[in-house]
Amino acid sequence: MQEKSLAEINERIRDGSVRVVTAEQMPDIVDELGPAGAVREVDVVTTGTFGAMCSSGVFLNLGHSDPPIKIARAFLNKVEAYGGVAAVDLFLGATQPSIDRGIEYGGAHVIEDLVAGKQIDVEAEGASTDCYPQTELETSLRLEDFNQAMMVNPRNAYQRYNAATNTSDRTLHTYMGTLLPRLGNIHYSGAGVLSPLSNDPNFDYVGMGTRIFLAGAQGFVIGSGTQHNPQNNFSTLMVTGDLKKMSNRYLRAATFHKYGPSLYLGIGIPIPVLNEKIARNTAVRDRDITVPVVDYGIPRRDRPSLKMVSYEDLKSGMIDLNGKEVTTSSLSSFHMAREIALELKVQVEQGEFLLSQAVEPLSRVGSSRPMKQTKESPNVGDVMSRDIVSVREDIQVDEAAKLIVSGSFDHLPVVSKDGRLMGIITAWDISKAVAGGKPTKIANIMTRRVYSALVDEPIELAARTLDTHSISALPVVDKDNKVIGMITSNHLSRLLARRR
Amino acid sequence: MKLMLHVFPGIVRYPLIASVILETSALVNIERASIDAVSGEIVLEVPAEKCNEVKEAFERRGVRVVPLEIPVVRDENECVHCGACVSICPTGTFRFEDWLVVADSGKCIQCGACVMGCPQRALKLVLK
Numbered sequence A: 001m002q003e004k005s006l007a008e009i010n011e012r013i014r015d016g017s018v019r020v021v022t023a024e025q026m027p028d029i030v031d032e033l034g035p036a037g038a039v040r041e042v043d044v045v046t047t048g049t050f051g052a053m054c055s056s057g058v059f060l061n062l063g064h065s066d067p068p069i070k071i072a073r074a075f076l077n078k079v080e081a082y083g084g085v086a087a088v089d090l091f092l093g094a095t096q097p098s099i100d101r102g103i104e105y106g107g108a109h110v111i112e113d114l115v116a117g118k119q120i121d122v123e124a125e126g127a128s129t130d131c132y133p134q135t136e137l138e139t140s141l142r143l144e145d146f147n148q149a150m151m152v153n154p155r156n157a158y159q160r161y162n163a164a165t166n167t168s169d170r171t172l173h174t175y176m177g178t179l180l181p182r183l184g185n186i187h188y189s190g191a192g193v194l195s196p197l198s199n200d201p202n203f204d205y206v207g208m209g210t211r212i213f214l215a216g217a218q219g220f221v222i223g224s225g226t227q228h229n230p231q232n233n234f235s236t237l238m239v240t241g242d243l244k245k246m247s248n249r250y251l252r253a254a255t256f257h258k259y260g261p262s263l264y265l266g267i268g269i270p271i272p273v274l275n276e277k278i279a280r281n282t283a284v285r286d287r288d289i290t291v292p293v294v295d296y297g298i299p300r301r302d303r304p305s306l307k308m309v310s311y312e313d314l315k316s317g318m319i320d321l322n323g324k325e326v327t328t329s330s331l332s333s334f335h336m337a338r339e340i341a342l343e344l345k346v347q348v349e350q351g352e353f354l355l356s357q358a359v360e361p362l363s364r365v366g367s368s369r370p371m372k373q374t375k376e377s378p379n380v381g382d383v384m385s386r387d388i389v390s391v392r393e394d395i396q397v398d399e400a401a402k403l404i405v406s407g408s409f410d411h412l413p414v415v416s417k418d419g420r421l422m423g424i425i426t427a428w429d430i431s432k433a434v435a436g437g438k439p440t441k442i443a444n445i446m447t448r449r450v451y452s453a454l455v456d457e458p459i460e461l462a463a464r465t466l467d468t469h470s471i472s473a474l475p476v477v478d479k480d481n482k483v484i485g486m487i488t489s490n491h492l493s494r495l496l497a498r499r500r
Numbered sequence B: 001m002k003l004m005l006h007v008f009p010g011i012v013r014y015p016l017i018a019s020v021i022l023e024t025s026a027l028v029n030i031e032r033a034s035i036d037a038v039s040g041e042i043v044l045e046v047p048a049e050k051c052n053e054v055k056e057a058f059e060r061r062g063v064r065v066v067p068l069e070i071p072v073v074r075d076e077n078e079c080v081h082c083g084a085c086v087s088i089c090p091t092g093t094f095r096f097e098d099w100l101v102v103a104d105s106g107k108c109i110q111c112g113a114c115v116m117g118c119p120q121r122a123l124k125l126v127l128k
Helices: A006-015 A026-041 A107-115 A276-281 A311-315 A334-349 A397-406 A427-436 A459-468 A489-499 B016-024 B048-060 B113-117
Strands: A020-022 A044-046 A049-052 A057-061 A071-076 A079-082 A089-093 A102-106 A120-126 A136-141 A148-156 A163-165 A172-174 A177-179 A186-188 A211-214 A217-224 A237-242 A251-256 A260-268 A270-272 A290-295 A305-310 A318-321 A324-330 A411-415 A421-426 A473-477 A483-488 B002-007 B029-035 B040-045 B064-067 B072-074 B094-097 B100-103 B123-125
Touching (some): A020 A026, A026 A276, A089 A107, A102 A107, A102 A251, A107 A251, A107 A260, A148 A260, A163 A177, A211 A237, A260 A334, A305 A311, A311 A324, A397 A411, A397 A427, A411 A473, A411 A483, A421 A427, A421 A473, A459 A489, A483 A489, B002 B048, B113 B123
Parallel strands (some): A102 A260, A186 A324
Antiparallel strands (some): A044 A270, A057 A089, A057 A148, A071 A120, A079 A089, A211 A217, A217 A237, A251 A260, A290 A305, A411 A421, A473 A483, B002 B040, B002 B064, B094 B100
């Protein structure tokens, strides 16, 4: 078995004789030379990824004011930063929206502006104490004015990520971008063949203390990231690096429409080809890395998966889903991922980037369990009215009018012979028909595209449907689409009133 | 070539497009139409050789006509070539070429889906 040591490889980096390829080039090399040959010929394989990494942020130290202040709340360009650490330490999270510009300018944009050398307005409120008498403060700072600006990101560089689509009949605006209705498109994220963790899935090299390329600076892996789940090939990294050394080329603020701000970050890891096992792992191709295509049309934690596909399929631009050709496109940038892997190759070759021995391997077991929810939220079935009147579509409008007047709802669900939901009719529809003057059947005036709630879904989902479509009542159906109740905005307001 | 028609309320009820087609025999394609209480906006695809004829026919009917030469522009400093605009465009204006996003502006009908869908806010419609 061919082997070499990390010290040997670092020696070659120092003397300029190191042989570096990118993870895109490695599969063909291993195919041609075999793993043993690849270990002989290649010293380092560089990886790269560039995409939205929401779980990112920066610890900032402002230095002490005179008189000193213990900051309780702070705003940087009107974006709140967490002050619940020592007096003038703050944590600015990437996805925090601003209080004046909302999601169009958030924590990520402040970080981007700092790196671009721009001046940031700081407003702070203090908790007055004997040692920190100041209660309010305003100042303007540039990146160089902070004592420290350390990026600390709880979860970055996902090994791979679920692709997203939408079977519902409305456009969804998500952190996976705009998802068009009725399987209109598929969005995916991740660099596939270049993904750092897909090239070292068993952590033969990457561990605590591994030196990485982080947005142009040399950063380090702190350990496994939040939701790290290596058993299912969804490993993540917690990373850190000095913001003062980062470059805007690899650090870009973004806003997902109707979702919020996020930070696009470039991360790369050079992996030493120490042995044949590592050579084989770095020979991974797009076709070897598969992910489920998940339906974001279902607004629940356990969204159904429609199909398993590979990054090769996703990058082809088209995937067959349920007999339909669906176009795919990415949210992460493969162009930038490639640039990072190439930049890292140059830095290693020029002796500027040394590899580091991990202090501790990453955990091989992770946890990404669902939340334990101790306070049960009611389901639609718990608050709806079961005592409802529904009608068939062949009755006359004046009959429907009588039913509305004598009943307690101004909505009547229209059902088929076997009780399935066909449409809805409101007091307004009836008034309009009556004003029109001609007697008619409700089949001619009912709304056939009707929104409904499922009896066993949480009321939050029904509330969002009412809000999204500016309506006041929803028929409640069971799994066979049979009408079994009604839920109205009154039910929801009563529930809130009782909680207070 | 794409033409943007601005139709004013007084003539919205008149079968403008049908009458222009009958007059010019141009094979036009209606790519987008939005008409509300105060105005109408219609984007037509018109064969290049008939473009002037169709434009003049609409103008005689009181319609303001603007050829959409560069309908959408991109800020090259902001674009990271992610591809968020590629699959949401109804006319396939954007595509990857060796992982760079390239635009075929001639296909754009100014629906604006890409402007909202671009996380880097790099795209803008050229409004005329």
